[in-house]
Amino acid sequence: MGNRAFNFNAGPAALPLEVLEQAQEQFVEYKGAGMSLMEMSHRGAIYEGVHQEAEQLLRELMGIPDNYKVLFLQGGASTQFAMVPMNLLQPGKVASYVATGSWAAKAISEAKLFGETQIAASSEADKFMRIPSASELNVPAEAAYLHLTSNETIEGTQWAEYPDTGLVPLVGDMSSDILCRPLNVSQFGLIYAGAQKNLGPSGVTIAVIREDLIGTPSMPVPTMLRYSTHAKNDSLYNTPPTFAIYMTNLVLNWVKAQGGTAAVEKINLEKASLLYDTIDASNGFFRGCAQEGSRSIMNVTFRLPSEELEKLFVKESEAEGFVGLKGHRSVGGLRASIYNAVPRSSVQALAGFMNEFQRRHG
Template structure:
């Protein structure tokens, strides 16, 4: 097999090699069916078993309480930006959003289309390079929900701990840090995540929603496919789901279990992040971390060099050495290494070696 790239893409992102190899071996024929899974009816017993196993594995890994539904939907997190207020933001109430960066801002702008939307806290004054302290949150006691973005891929910040919002449902966009560590699902009313960063290929979105939030939508006329009750009643089989994508999600979930579960994933992720941040902080200012230290993400490490010209040189030379995806997002520039679950420790070590070598040639 040809040498694989050092994949630091922000999304779609690295998938575990073992998962890709299993998918390759099952691609043409799944089991002894004589067909690829992609050719099968989503109503058939073979696919149904895969579908149910994916839900069971996610429930096991996160110890999801029985009063929560797990949904497999389409449209990415961006569709959830609209579905959430459509279903939860009732007339006479407001939605509280924590503004932490690019993705939180997109969610806020979408929510404004459907009802009263307020900012519970914001780090805009700090160029979104930190997560607001829990003590900074300020929202109405009759808020329909409080929304946060767990990890901002573009800025490279992440919530260390989540707020306790009491009787007000906490809604979390976990698209870029789902499965990176254990969490207490019961602290949330709803969790959603696009799969393409840490859970599988693009095309699948996971929604974990408390059953009492699934009733009649808040808006009077919500399209059938944008109602949580539609998908909950049909076990995510109301229409044809992204069957192969869900199969891949299940394979990733099985892989996480094989690695030792979420506690083991967190330990590895923190090891990778520490090595990379130590290399940045120990460079004598040649590399400059973007996010404030207490808010640094263990999934997306953002950093700068002294000039944009030097950053372009870094990106070009690193790509020539087999490193992929190290350019920062076009909206902020700089550099970014996304070190999701599937990025091996060896890739991070190789990147650090390149960074040191690049510094030795370009310093001074």
């Protein structure tokens, strides 16, 4: 495949080439079954095997303890913004949130529909260009949970380490950095992530929830929006997104073949350093957006001296085969999303292009 773009899309994003080729090979007929996996019953033994293997791989790669359920859901992380308070908020309790940027703000606005919310810490005064420190967190005793956004895809910030919340369950939206590094799952009561950045194609959302949090919601919650429904039925209550789960299974096998999350983190740190070093060595021509201790290893956001130059950078990069470098419309600037499946060679090519662009326009 000589003609693959340098894909820096923020999501749906790059998938490993080996995974795409394997899916292509199995697409029309899956393992001699006479049909595609997409045509099979989700109740049949073949699909159930794929489904269960995906769960087992996720458990292994994330080190998920036995007292947690792994759920394959639909509706993206955006549906989780509502499911979390609907299922976890009890009378007399408040929903506590860390306001770190665009995605945290969306989660907060959904929670307000279901009960009282409280902001435990906010970096709004710094234009969300940093992650609050653990010492800034003010979590009330009556908090039902503390919610954080592990990585703000739009601003390009990421939690370097997670706070210890004691008896208050920690809820993490890890849509854009799940599996980018090792994780201590037992620090969290609930982790959720849309798959379309690091896990597979769009269409499936992963939730990892501690069993004691899967109770009966205190408010009327539709059957499909209860964690208990999916936990009781191994995520097979209704027809799951079978193809997206199959693709996620292939990606998880690929991560395992890379050597797991520790090996993947090493590569991710190298890729991120290539870009941040290029930015920092440019004498201010490129300017990193996120503050140093909060820089994301998944979404590198940066600016140029003028918006005209930024537009030119996007135009010239597209002509060279780079895709997805324009910043999110809400913040402008530039952004390179370098998820697990973005090869180091693509990042090296981008660093080279940036140096060349500075030479011509600096």
